[in-house]
Amino acid sequence: MxxxxxxxxxxxxxxxxxxxxxxxxxxxxxxxxxxxxxxxxxxxxxxxxxxxxxxxxxxxxxxxxxxxxxxxxxxxxxxxxxxxxxxxxxxxxxxxxxxxxxxxxxxxxxxxxxxxxxxxxxxxxxxxxxxxxxxxxxxxxxxxxxxxxxxxxxxxxxLNFLERKQFYIENRIGDQQKWYADKAEFNKTRYQRWFLLIIICQAISLISVAYLIKFPASDWNFVGFFTTIAASAISWLQLKQHQELKQAYTTAAHELTFILASAGRVNNDDDLAVFVLDSENAISREHTLWRAQRRT
Structure with a gap:
């Protein structure tokens, strides 16, 4: 189910x-x-x-x-x-x-x-x-x-208490925890790739400037092209906020791990209500942080 x-x-x-x-x-x-x-x-x-x-x-x-x-x-x-x-x-x-x-x-x-x-x-x-x-x-x-x-x-x-508890652990906490972990690694990889592109383009721009200094009469000028790519990559990186999202998702996944570790102490409906509330608050905090980061 x-x-x-x-x-x-x-x-x-x-x-x-x-x-x-x-x-x-x-x-x-x-x-x-x-x-x-x-x-x-x-x-x-x-x-x-x-x-x-x-x-x-x-x-x-x-x-x-x-x-x-x-x-x-x-x-x-x-x-x-x-x-x-x-x-x-x-x-x-x-x-x-x-x-x-x-x-x-x-x-x-x-x-x-x-x-x-x-x-x-x-x-x-x-x-x-x-x-x-x-x-x-x-x-x-x-x-x-x-x-x-x-x-x-x-x-x-x-469903009875035990079935609801198991269902929530598997389909909400487990699913959300995996999603956070996967997204954290995805954003980490993307951040590294875009940052590498920025460094390469800035390095090529610097080399292009050195070339023009040595050959000022040249009709070729790559400075503007590669600086524009670097600036665009920086803008895209700020839009995607890979580093910030990686940290937010990692924190959320870690927090859910601790909450999941306490599942063994959930023995009745009252305990489950508190357990669910703690889990949903953790997920909500991640989303609140995400919205705050998008607004800055």
Missing amino acids: TMKLTDFPGLYQAADKSSLESQSAYKKIIGYDLTTMVVAAGLSIYNFQDTNPKLIIYIISGLFLLTGLILTILIRTKKYEDIWYQGRALAESAKTLTWRYITCSENFEANIPEETASKIFIERLKELNTEFKELAETLDARLLSQDIITSQMNKIRR
Whole structure:
């Protein structure tokens, strides 16, 4: 038994989709924008002596720079970044609430009738929906029309204590811990690669300057091209924040390891409620840190 995407409330599915699509659009546009500047710089490597080829290069460079300007304005007007952040915040809040409901955690204890717990859950989702009402126009109406409380959610909630405990450990903590660990290593590798590219481009720029000092009459000038690549790589590295995310994910994975080590002391529904609350708080702290880092 597992929890698939479609087993979560429609609000979670819609917010998750909106966030992922906005994230993808934002990063693609930034990538295209930086690429136009690199290409424009690349076109100026050789200094043509004849007027015609020089004019053609100027026109093509101007078109690429104009494209970059349009993309920059598009980023500003479409607000993809804000939708990405807010959509993720809404999705994670709805997801945490769902796990608390199905494990009979705080406010949804096992001794509460299912009908009462369902009403509380629906009210909490309504509050979340109101809190993020500015996202309404970006959410998929088809997903929002899905069940608020799915059959799988109630099926898991009706399991006995030991089954709910095991399900939560395997499908929430274990899954989240693996995701954090994998993402930490992924971001570490990407950070190293991009940093290496920056160093190489800056070194080549320095060599190019030395070449021009020795051959000042040369028509070849690679300085602007490689410094633009280096600057673009730095901008992309700041956007992706690989180093910061690596640290945040590593910390979260480590914290969940300690929480998981205490699972043996969870012997009843009350213990499980506290256990779930501690786990969800740890996951929430990682997400709060992530949002703070994206805003800086």
